[in-house]
Amino acid sequence: MEGQKSKRKSTTSSTSTSTSGSGAPVLPWMRDPIDITTFDQCPLKLLPFLDPRLEEALQKMGISSLFPVQLAAWQETIGPGSFERDLCINSPTGSGKTLAYALPIVQMLSTRAVKCLRALVVLPTRDLALQVKDVFAALAPAVGLSVGLAIGQSSIADEISQLIKKPKLEAGICYDPEDVVQKFQSSVDILVATPGRLMDHISNTKGFTLEHLSFLVVDETDRLLREAYQSWLPTVLQVAQCCNNNFFPSAGSYASTFGSLRTIRRNGVERGFKGKLYPRLVKMVLSATLTQDPGKLAQLDLHHPLFLTTGEKRYQLPDQLKSFKVICESKLKPLYLVALLQSLQGEKCIVFTSSVESTHRLCTLLNFFDDLNFEIKEYSRLQRQSVRSKTLKAFRAGEIRVLVSSDAMTRGMDVEEVRNVINYDMPPYIKTYIHRAGRTARAGKSGCCFTLLHKDEVKRFKKLLQKADNNSCPLYHIPPQSVESHRSIYTSALEKLKESVESEVHRKRKALV
Structure with a gap:
């Protein structure tokens, strides 16, 4: 990994803007990106901290090394300072962006065995969601995680049966309906969803909650921000951040390896209560044509975002x-x-x-x-x-x-x-x-x-x-x-x-x- 360390801009606000030479507003963090093209492919055997179970799963997928965008994302998410900042990735189509977020998320979730919905991936179309779900499904079972799908391909009742585990109730006993709902459990650790069906579950599905959500991936960001889809984004951010009491790797995992976890800032305010940590909701946004519009990006409420892109070109075609x-x-x-x-x-x-x-x-x-x-x-x-x-x-x-x-x-x-x-x-x-x-x-x-x-x-x-x-x-x-x-x-x-x-x-x- 020598020679792969990238320049990082000091922590900046994600809301202040400057102006480019063309007169268009540019967010400061987008003017000093990490250049993905400076990374080379990395064989799995040389990838630091990779769980051996995931290495085996990747090999079964026919993957022997990571592409540059995947290596760049891994370096910024796994290891010292992992997920300190939200990631914005602008990389050409076909460069491997799905695995760039799927692999580190699965690795991070595997460090603590709790059955609750901790990662949400939102995509604009059913077909793309099915494709992404297949990638997660090839990795997650290797470390004891399960993946769900909410895209409206089947009836909502069928989806609920796959996503929510209802408690077993004894016959003849009268239960308080609210107590019963609180005993509902998520059957999945990771959910891949389209915005419309996601909103259906948030609004109507008993037991469906984002209170434990730790990771939010917005794939094909420019399209998802351009089309409101029932105001799914502000709803998800509000629901997740209001009751967010996430997990982070427990003592004995990454915390013991890289030192004690520092208290996380949210909106500039230190978060913590009686010595307990309340980690923020980590966001990863990706596109081959990521918008530079400050107004649109502000909707994501990004935490000191880190911009990974391919050189200085805003639009880039595949090399071959x-x-x-x-x-x-x-x-x-x-x-x-x-x-x-x-x-x-x-x-x-x-x-x-x-x-x-x-x-x-x-x-x-x-x-x-x-x-x-x-x-x-x-x-x-x-x-x-x-x-x-x-x-x-x-x-x-x-x-x-x-x-x-x-x-x-x-x-x-x-x-x-x-x-x-x-x-x-x-x-x-x-x-x-x-x-x-x-x-x-x-x-x-x-x-x-x-x-x-x-x-x-x-x-x-x-x-x-x-x-x-x-x-x-x-x-x-x-x-x-x-x-x-x-x-x-x-x-x-x-x-x-x-x-x-x-x-x-x-x-x-x-x-x-």
């Missing part, structure tokens, strides 16, 4: 990503897409459109091309969760080679062996491009991102990429004969699409009557 543009005639755009897919020879691809309606129509159209010898399916929020899960499973297994998706797929989803991303519709913002492109070139592997453009979009697209300091986006040439060879099939496919759309509209109208 190659970007290409495809110039096409507007009326023949689907033909250029078909020709591009054929040139990729069945490699696993995700095709992004600008809306769920466009996703459905494009996928329907492509499936009317009879000469395509690979499976094409759509993936969007208009589909039922069970349908999306089935499609994603088949895509991961390679049974589906091309997935046509709305931006529901852009956030954090990890599918192995996605070699190509295709922007059928040009992304409107650099953040959208980064999250779309980040579905490939993950975990150090290579990948390509193709963007189909009309001639009048080229200049705007160039400016968009420059925001990520990307000045290299060569033209990918589609031979004219490849486009023309599908023209007759295209004409037939358009007629079939028109009939299909009319039939769907008729069915919907009939269903409303």
Whole structure:
């Protein structure tokens, strides 16, 4: 670990701001970050303080070393000064952010065997929550911890039965309802949740409590802060901090190794009562495009935050990503897409459109091309969760080679062996491009991102990429004969699409009557 010590700014308030050269307000702690790119991969055998049980679990996951973002987070969370400050991590898609928080949280929770809800991870979508839950589920049982899920995939009654353990009551005895509720216990140590269903449990589920919460992870922070989701964040912070009486590693664990725990400050005030410690709620916030808006970040009530990011660039694409543009005639755009897919020879691809309606129509159209010898399916929020899960499973297994998706797929989803991303519709913002492109070139592997453009979009697209300091986006040439060879099939496919759309509209109208 020599040479990995990073510069730290002295403790500063997370609310005062300064102004950048561009005139935009910048929080002081964001101007002096820890540079993740200065870290190298670290073999598990050299990772200090790692629980041997977790090392074995990681090896079973096929992990032999930690990526830079994971090592940087580990260094700031495990060992002397562990979790002294909240962490804000801005790192490219595919860099390994999920394990960066999952591993230290599981290690810290394992130091004291108490069955209560002590870690909460909030994510914007069900599919992403399922993916994150799988990572925790691969680690937690190794150290005797359990993981729960609250995403609305099943009925709330089924979720409650998985999350809450009700006390056994003797027949014939009259119990006070309040006493019974107090005897309810959490069946999980870690909960992965979406905001809406989390609020359902906070408001309505008897025995569900955040009073023991020690860790709060806000993954895909910029999206979760942008969309209110029933005011979930202020509710969680209020409930957790009002009755927070957390655990910290007991004597004989980290406290004995690194000295006595110091009293924790909350909002500038020393916390403690008759010699007892009341540790604060530790927060970790993460995104590939973390907002720098002081107003939005203030909602998180961060404790002397530490900013981990990749160099000085606010927006960064994966190192092994190659970007290409495809110039096409507007009326023949689907033909250029078909020709591009054929040139990729069945490699696993995700095709992004600008809306769920466009996703459905494009996928329907492509499936009317009879000469395509690979499976094409759509993936969007208009589909039922069970349908999306089935499609994603088949895509991961390679049974589906091309997935046509709305931006529901852009956030954090990890599918192995996605070699190509295709922007059928040009992304409107650099953040959208980064999250779309980040579905490939993950975990150090290579990948390509193709963007189909009309001639009048080229200049705007160039400016968009420059925001990520990307000045290299060569033209990918589609031979004219490849486009023309599908023209007759295209004409037939358009007629079939028109009939299909009319039939769907008729069915919907009939269903409303």
